[in-house]
Amino acid sequence: MSDTSQVQSSYRELKVxxxxxxxxxxxxxxxxxxxxxxxxQISLLDSLSVIVAKTGLIEMQVSGVMENIVASIRxxxxxxxxxxxxxxxxxxxxxxxxFRNPLADPGLIGVTGGASLAAVLMIxxxxxxxxxxxxxxxxxxLMIAAFVGAFLTTxxxxxxxxxxxxxxxxxxxxxxxxxxxxTGAAVGLLTFTADDAQLRTLTFWSMGSLGGATWSxxxxxxxxxxxxxxCLPLHAKNLNALLLGESEARHLGINVETVKRQIITLxxxxxxxxxxxxxxxxxxxxxxxxxxxxxxxxxxxxxLTASAALGALFLLVADMxxxxxxxxxxxxxxxxxxxxxxxxxxxxxVYRARSNSL
Amino acid sequence: MKKIxxxxxxxxVLLCSGASLPLLAVTNELQTSSPQKIVSADGSxxxxxxxxxxQFLLVGVDTTSGYPLDATKLPQIGxxxxxxxxxxxxxxxxVLIATQDSGPDKILKQIEEAGVIIKKYSAKPELNVxxxxxxxxxxxxxxxxxxAALWAKVESEVKQAQQTLKDVKTPVKVMFVLxxxxxxxxxxxxxTMADAIIKLAGGINAAQGFSSYKPMSAESIIxxxxxxxxxxxxxxxxxxxxxxxxxPGFKLTPAAQNKRLVVMDGMLMLGFGPRVGLAVERLVAAxxxxxxxxxxxxxxxxx
Numbered sequence: 179m180s181d182t183s184q185v186q187s188s189y190r191e192l193k194v195x196x197x198x199x200x201x202x203x204x205x206x207x208x209x210x211x212x213x214x215x216x217x218x219q220i221s222l223l224d225s226l227s228v229i230v231a232k233t234g235l236i237e238m239q240v241s242g243v244m245e246n247i248v249a250s251i252r253x254x255x256x257x258x259x260x261x262x263x264x265x266x267x268x269x270x271x272x273x274x275x276x277f278r279n280p281l282a283d284p285g286l287i288g289v290t291g292g293a294s295l296a297a298v299l300m301i302x303x304x305x306x307x308x309x310x311x312x313x314x315x316x317x318x319x320l321m322i323a324a325f326v327g328a329f330l331t332t333x334x335x336x337x338x339x340x341x342x343x344x345x346x347x348x349x350x351x352x353x354x355x356x357x358x359x360x361t362g363a364a365v366g367l368l369t370f371t372a373d374d375a376q377l378r379t380l381t382f383w384s385m386g387s388l389g390g391a392t393w394s395x396x397x398x399x400x401x402x403x404x405x406x407x408x409c410l411p412l413h414a415k416n417l418n419a420l421l422l423g424e425s426e427a428r429h430l431g432i433n434v435e436t437v438k439r440q441i442i443t444l445x446x447x448x449x450x451x452x453x454x455x456x457x458x459x460x461x462x463x464x465x466x467x468x469x470x471x472x473x474x475x476x477x478x479x480x481x482l483t484a485s486a487a488l489g490a491l492f493l494l495v496a497d498m499x500x501x502x503x504x505x506x507x508x509x510x511x512x513x514x515x516x517x518x519x520x521x522x523x524x525x526x527x528v529y530r531a532r533s534n535s536l
Numbered sequence: 537m538k539k540i541x542x543x544x545x546x547x548x549v550l551l552c553s554g555a556s557l558p559l560l561a562v563t564n565e566l567q568t569s570s571p572q573k574i575v576s577a578d579g580s581x582x583x584x585x586x587x588x589x590x591q592f593l594l595v596g597v598d599t600t601s602g603y604p605l606d607a608t609k610l611p612q613i614g615x616x617x618x619x620x621x622x623x624x625x626x627x628x629x630x631v632l633i634a635t636q637d638s639g640p641d642k643i644l645k646q647i648e649e650a651g652v653i654i655k656k657y658s659a660k661p662e663l664n665v666x667x668x669x670x671x672x673x674x675x676x677x678x679x680x681x682x683x684a685a686l687w688a689k690v691e692s693e694v695k696q697a698q699q700t701l702k703d704v705k706t707p708v709k710v711m712f713v714l715x716x717x718x719x720x721x722x723x724x725x726x727x728t729m730a731d732a733i734i735k736l737a738g739g740i741n742a743a744q745g746f747s748s749y750k751p752m753s754a755e756s757i758i759x760x761x762x763x764x765x766x767x768x769x770x771x772x773x774x775x776x777x778x779x780x781x782x783x784p785g786f787k788l789t790p791a792a793q794n795k796r797l798v799v800m801d802g803m804l805m806l807g808f809g810p811r812v813g814l815a816v817e818r819l820v821a822a823x824x825x826x827x828x829x830x831x832x833x834x835x836x837x838x839x
Binding site (some may be wrong): 216217218243246247250251252254255297300301304316317320321373375376378379382383386387388389390391392456457501504505506507508510 | 599615714715717718719720721722723725743744745746749750751752753754755756757758759760768779782783784785787788802
């Protein structure tokens with residue numbers, strides 16, 4: 179008996195190991211590819227030589243335009259894709275663990291609703307009521323506003339759901355849905371007053387784009403995103419315990435309230451920053467953890483890290499498609515993730531319903 | 537309960553028919569005389585009414601009617617693509633002037649059924665259409681002579697502005713940027729008002745290969761290599777245009793190297809109304825400053 183379980187666990191560990199090797203290689207490959215592919219005709223070799231020259235490993239002469247495109251346009255965009263993809267997936271996995279619900283999504287706790295309300299406020303009223311903000315923050319106003327909006331809304335949702343007995347997950351779910359409806363109504367009201375140019379801007383904002391990537395936005399968003407990327411995997415064991423149920427986790431000696439509060443705050447920071455910098459990119463947080471669970475099982479010790487890697491890979495590939503498929507125009511990345519994610523999700527639901535494991 | 541609702545419905549029907557009856561009567565009158573009250577559902581048409589000095593007939597305008605400033609003080613019927621039937625009918629106009637892109641169609645139909653005549657003009661960005669709109673509105677308002685004079689003026693303005701263009705050997709590549717607030721900037725492709733006005737002013741639209749307004753990636757913007765960036769003036773909203781050359785993509789264009797950003801009032805530039813001549817003139821001057829200089833020199837020589 180113990181023999182078979184040992185065999186099983188070593189088989190599992192082997193699978194985990196190889197999955198991580200595969201993910202790391204695929205991530206590296208697609209990073210290189212996304213630096214090498216774009217509407218401008220630059221060969222993969224040339225792009226690589228730019229990177230090599232930049233790092234100063236080898237003295238090399240590269241053309242100015244090429245260097246600029248690779249170093250200041252493609253590379254920050256690829257790095258941003260990695261950050262945003264990984265944090266969306268890791269936060270999705272954490273939310274699903276926290277809510278013990280396979281359909282949980284960072285949108286449930288008001289992050290996306292708050293961010294989009296703030297962003298639409300800036301797009302529609304940025305020229306009039308809020309022009310002073312643009313005077314202070316310049317081109318970063320929209321991002322800062324979206325992040326602040328996301329964070330404040332999430333804190334409000336958490337506050338509503340918290341009583342003297344702690345934060346109730348069910349109340350949080352309901353409060354999140356209710357506040358999502360309220361922000362949706364406010365967005366609708368603003369949309370109604372918007373003019374043509376503003377309508378187009380906010381429509382495309384809600385489909386997401388990594389096009390705003392510069393090294394300074396990567397640095398700003400990346401330093402925020404790094405916090406949940408590092409801290410959420412540290413909660414893996416707590417999330418595993420929470421899977422058993424809250425009181426069971428408490429009996430295991432886990433301070434459930436603190437864990438809940440930390441995970442929610444980390445998610446608000448991570449998803450808030452990524453929505454602020456890239457707009458709404460749907461389905462990554464929902465589908466990536468599901469794929470990982472399908473292969474590696476529900477153990478959060480692997481789930482969180484593997485989700486981060488797969489999320490980064492998914493968004494890198496989606497952004498490559500976004501940039502090139504209808505060049506010189508750009509297909510919004512949120513459309514691509516949902517076009518890929520939707521059917522996949524349906525297939526998975528069908529598969530799991532058949533095998534009775536949903 | 538049923539009786540009450542029946543009574544309600546019948547009284548409603550009565551009310552509706554009662555409201556539309558006087559309007560119908562007016563409609564019949566219109567065949568002989570010009571309308572006394574009109575509502576405009578398009579900014580360029582409003583401008584035409586003002587240019588024909590018939591603005592006293594206007595009892596309502598839409599949100600795109602921002603010029604002349606007086607027009608904004610008139611009762612509002614809302615955004616031209618989203619007008620409400622009752623709002624228009626409450627102003628009791630005989631005629632609603634609109635363009636093909638005004639709507640929604642369902643609402644226009646309701647307004648028509650209530651007895652208001654709807655005059656629709658093309659919304660295509662062409663000089664022919666400007667002529668059509670001017671002569672059409674003039675005919676409607678019984679001021680055909682003024683209409684002909686106005687069109688002649690507009691036409692000569694455009695021709696005069698384009699006169700200098702014959703000396704242009706290499707046309708400039710112009711990129712119209714609608715918005716660059718977040719993500720990839722929204723750029724105007726083919727089949728847009730912006731594309732049409734750029735061509736009229738002797739430029740080439742730098743954004744080729746797609747129609748309408750689409751997000752364009754930074755890299756594609758560099759590849760398109762625009763000489764000039766063209767943007768709308770959003771009335772005090774400097775956030776859009778001031779730091780455009782700081783953005784990735786734009787930074788590496790010839791336009792940024794020579795700091796060539798042209799900002800113009802949206803309705804003037806893209807309205808295709810009676811001010812189209814002025815718009816072309818200003819754009820030509822902005823696209824080809826060397827021509828204006830050369831012209832002045834020849835003038836001085838002639839003097």
